[in-house]
Amino acid sequence: MAEPLLVVEDLHAWYGEAHVLHGMHFSVRTGEVVTLLGRNGAGKTTTLKAILGIVPRRSGSVRFEGQELVGLPPHRIARLGIAWCPEERGIFASLDVQENLLLPPVVAEGGLSSAAIFELFPNLRERLSSQGTKLSGGEQQMLAIARILRTGARLLLLDEPTEGLAPVIVQQIGRTIRRLKEQGFTILLVEQNFRFAAKLADRHYIVEHGRVVDEIAATELGPGQERLVAYLAV
Amino acid sequence: MAELLGIPAPVLFGQLLLGLINGAFYAILSLGLAVIFGLLNIINFTHGAQYMMGAFTAWMLLNHLGLGYWWALLLAPLLVGFTGILIERLLLKRLAGLDHLYGLLLTFGLALVIQGLFRNEFGSTGLPYAIPPELRGGQNLGFMFLPNYRAWVVGVSLAVCLATWLVIEKTRLGSYLRAATENPTLVQAMGIDVPRMVTLTYGFGVALAAFAGVLAAPIYQVSPLMGADLIIVVFAVVVIGGMGSILGSIVTGFGLGVIEGLTKVFWPEASSTVIFVIMAIVLLLRPAGLFGRSG
Ligand SMILES: Nc1ncnc2c1ncn2[C@@H]1O[C@H](COP(=O)(O)OP(=O)(O)OP(=O)(O)O)[C@@H](O)[C@H]1O
Ligand SMILES: [Mg+2]
Numbered sequence: 019m020a021e022p023l024l025v026v027e028d029l030h031a032w033y034g035e036a037h038v039l040h041g042m043h044f045s046v047r048t049g050e051v052v053t054l055l056g057r058n059g060a061g062k063t064t065t066l067k068a069i070l071g072i073v074p075r076r077s078g079s080v081r082f083e084g085q086e087l088v089g090l091p092p093h094r095i096a097r098l099g100i101a102w103c104p105e106e107r108g109i110f111a112s113l114d115v116q117e118n119l120l121l122p123p124v125v126a127e128g129g130l131s132s133a134a135i136f137e138l139f140p141n142l143r144e145r146l147s148s149q150g151t152k153l154s155g156g157e158q159q160m161l162a163i164a165r166i167l168r169t170g171a172r173l174l175l176l177d178e179p180t181e182g183l184a185p186v187i188v189q190q191i192g193r194t195i196r197r198l199k200e201q202g203f204t205i206l207l208v209e210q211n212f213r214f215a216a217k218l219a220d221r222h223y224i225v226e227h228g229r230v231v232d233e234i235a236a237t238e239l240g241p242g243q244e245r246l247v248a249y250l251a252v
Numbered sequence: 253m254a255e256l257l258g259i260p261a262p263v264l265f266g267q268l269l270l271g272l273i274n275g276a277f278y279a280i281l282s283l284g285l286a287v288i289f290g291l292l293n294i295i296n297f298t299h300g301a302q303y304m305m306g307a308f309t310a311w312m313l314l315n316h317l318g319l320g321y322w323w324a325l326l327l328a329p330l331l332v333g334f335t336g337i338l339i340e341r342l343l344l345k346r347l348a349g350l351d352h353l354y355g356l357l358l359t360f361g362l363a364l365v366i367q368g369l370f371r372n373e374f375g376s377t378g379l380p381y382a383i384p385p386e387l388r389g390g391q392n393l394g395f396m397f398l399p400n401y402r403a404w405v406v407g408v409s410l411a412v413c414l415a416t417w418l419v420i421e422k423t424r425l426g427s428y429l430r431a432a433t434e435n436p437t438l439v440q441a442m443g444i445d446v447p448r449m450v451t452l453t454y455g456f457g458v459a460l461a462a463f464a465g466v467l468a469a470p471i472y473q474v475s476p477l478m479g480a481d482l483i484i485v486v487f488a489v490v491v492i493g494g495m496g497s498i499l500g501s502i503v504t505g506f507g508l509g510v511i512e513g514l515t516k517v518f519w520p521e522a523s524s525t526v527i528f529v530i531m532a533i534v535l536l537l538r539p540a541g542l543f544g545r546s547g
Contacts (some may be wrong), residue, residue, distance in 0.1 A: 070441045096443035108438045112430040120424070121431055122442040169443075 021084055022047040023204055024069070024173060029078035031061075031068040031228075038064045040228040041078065046173070051195065051205045053215045055250060056225035062208040063105055065225070066175045069206075070102055071095050082173065097125050101171035105178050105208075107162040109150040116146040119165045126170030135164050138194055156187035163194065174198070177208045188214060212250055216243065224249045259517055265396040267513040273402055273471065275509020276409035277464050281486045282493060282501035283413055284460035287420075290433040290496040291453045294344060294355035300483030301366040302458045305332045306465025307474045308370060311381055321384035321470070328466045329459035336458030340451045363480070370476035378473025405467050412463065413502045420498050429453065433496075488531045494544025504542060 022045040031039035039061050046052045054062045068076045071092040080087040087095050096102075101122065110118055119135075119142070136143045139160040145153060153161060159179055166174060176195075180188045188211070195205060195218050209215040215222065216236070224232040224246070234246060255261065281299060288296045309331055310324035319327065339362065347354045383401045390399040420426040432439040432446050440446040465479070472478055486505075493504030508527050516523040534542060 072437050072441055091445075091447075092437075092440045093443050093445045096441055102438075102441050104438060108435060110431045110434050112434055113427055117427045121427060121439075123444060125443055 021081070023083060024206070025079070025081045026065075026069065027079040027081075029065070029068055029080060030076060031064050031073045032075040033064075034074065038073075038228050039068060039076070042068075042225075042228065042230055044223045044230050044233070046204060046206050048172075048204055049199070049202055050221065051199050051207060051219045053207045053209050053219045053222045054225050055209060055212055055215060055222050055246065057250065058210075060225040061228040062225050063177055064228075066102060066177055066206070066208060069095075069175065070100065096122075096171075099126050099171045100173045100175065101125075101166035101169055102175045103162045103166055103177060103179060105181065107158050109153065109158045109161055111149060111151040113150050114146070115142060115148050115150055115153065115161060118150045118161055119146075119168070122165055122169045124169050126172070128172075129170035130167040132168075135167060138167075138197070139164050156183050156190075159183060159187070159191065163191070167198070172202075173204045173206065175206050175208075178210060179207075180209070180211050180214055192218060210250075212246055216246070222246065261395045262397070264517055267517045268510065269396070269398065269402060269406075269513075270516070271510040271513020272406045272506065273509070274512060275506040276406050277468060277482065277505075278486055278489045278509050279413050279502050279505025280409050280460055280464040280467075281483070282489045282505050283416060283498065284457035285486065285490050286493075286496050286498055286501040287416070287429075287460075288454055288457040289490075290498075291429065291436075291450055292340075292344065292355075293352070294347065294359065295352065295487075295495075296454075296457065297356060297360040297483075298339070298362045298366065299359075299457075299461050299486070300479030300481075301363040302332055302336065302461040302479070303465040303468070303482065304370065304476060304479035305335070305366065306462025307381070307469040307478060308374070308465075308476075309462065310466045310469045311379055311474045314381070321466070324466050324469075325463070329463045332462035332465075333455040333459030337451055337455040339458075340454040344454065345447075345451075367476050367480060374476060376476060378475035378478075381469035381474050383470040401470060405471065409464075409467065410506075412460070413505075416460070417498055417502060485527055488527050490541075492527075492531050492534045492541060494541025497541065497543035500541060500543025 024046040026042050026044050029039055029042040030037065042065055054065060056062055064073060067073045069080050069087065071087065071090060076088060078088060082098055082100060085098065110121070113121065141157055142161060142164060145157065150161070151158070163176070163179065179191050183191070192214060195207070198205065207215060207219065220236050222234045223230045224234070226249070232245065232249065281303060285296055285299055288294060306328045309328035310321070313319040313324045313327060343358060344355070347358065387401040387404050390397055420429055428439065428444055428449065432444070432449060436446045468478070489504050489508055490501060492508065493500035508530065511530070512523055512526055515526045
């Protein structure tokens with residue numbers, strides 16, 4: 019059997035002296051939606067950053083389409099077709115919506131056209147000349163997702179895309195992720211909202227203290243769901 | 253003879269022109285500082301020395317290679333900009349993430365070293381540099397005599413400043429630059445080679461300083477300390493305009509040049525301090541500068 023699209027093995031990461039990831043192991047196959055679930059501070063965001071090469075120090079192995087990423091600078095990693103939607107959204111105040119949307123360079127063929135993007139996020143079309151940070155929280159989140167869909171990247175790293183948003187917008191983002199999956203995107207999703215994640219994902223990894231402690235497939239929903247709730251119970 | 257506010261018109265307009273010329277140099281130099289500060293978070297105290305290097309490069313191109321003013325205008329920014337690229341790669345790069353103070357100390361020390369080297373080689377008396385033949389002479393405008401070279405300096409400075417502003421505000425490259433100024437990590441994670449952009453940006457800012465140096469060579473004498481005197485005023489301009497603001501540095505540069513020139517007419521004793529007085533007032537009322545975003 020061919021190797022999965024993304025394979026993470028024994029991944030460690032540090033912020034200065036703080037050792038945050040202690041040997042993460044997981045993988046994502048082409049076309050899957052996979053979540054990383056875990057409590058605050060478990061290391062989910064750091065895992066995405068370590069894949070992208072933007073933590074101060076990391077070791078271990080991250081392979082994408084068989085190519086080792088540890089050791090590559092971040093811009094080379096992005097060019098291989100990995101795109102990131104950060105937890106804080108990262109909309110630029112000194113750019114208008116149009117410039118924010120066009121900012122990430124196209125890295126491969128097959129990205130969504132502008133028409134397709136505006137079909138997914140009709141609100142953005144009317145706001146193109148607004149300053150990026152003048153958008154509402156929900157619109158900023160849509161913009162942050164929209165801009166990585168044009169680039170042709172096939173692996174999307176989404177960090178808590180529903181955090182702090184109204185239920186209607188959470189539903190819209192859920193529909194969007196489902197449609198992206200249908201279109202063949204591979205998605206690694208970090209979530210705290212497990213009821214949201216449970217409806218979308220093929221598999222869940224539970225992260226605790228910088229390690230993967232369990233893996234639950236969507237198909238073992240009954241007993242799996244109890245385990246999930248137990249892990250996430252505060 | 254015509255008079256305005258009791259001042260003979262030729263005197264008034266003459267000082268206004270001088271003010272515009274100084275303002276042109278303030279604008280180009282503070283623009284370079286603003287671009288560098290935005291992306292590198294470094295206050296480039298070497299800027300005055302790099303302006304001087306531009307003027308000396310023009311002088312050396314002429315006296316050693318026989319290449320005149322127009323070649324110098326092209327080559328000096330490239331050559332001095334290249335030394336800037338080396339400085340960024342070899343030295344400034346190591347300061348990333350450290351306190352502002354380190355950048356200040358390094359670039360200030362570099363300025364002293366560079367000025368010392370040039371003084372050792374060329375002495376401290378100024379060297380003359382002739383106005384190119386195409387730009388000699390002038391126009392009689394009726395109310396004043398306008399030397400062609402001075403008109404050229406004001407015009408070309410304005411053009412360079414506006415072109416730089418347009419590139420930064422209206423092009424794709426400019427949107428990379430603005431975005432990387434806000435959040436370099438995210439921009440690099442989108443696939444843009446931010447470290448290379450930082451290096452080239454420093455090189456560009458330095459090239460602007462060298463360009464100003466070539467423009468200045470026929471007006472002021474070419475001397476090792478020509479930048480040291482000017483740059484103090486330029487830093488005041490930067491503070492007034494707002495650290496890192498592109499448009500602010502252009503408008504403030506020209507504006508303060510004119511104010512300085514007019515002060516020379518109405519209250520000559522105050523002309524060398526007026527900019528610093530304005531700086532103090534602006535710092536009290538708007539600490540982020542006239543065009544700066546506070547916070
Ligand atoms: N820039 C940083 N410098 C130092 N420590 C950090 C930094 N960023 C995160 N940490 C620490 O690393 C650990 C993991 O943080 P991380 O952001 O990866 O958690 P998370 O699982 O994404 O949490 P959340 O659900 O709150 O987003 C935490 O203990 C956090 O305090
Ligand atoms: Mg997080």
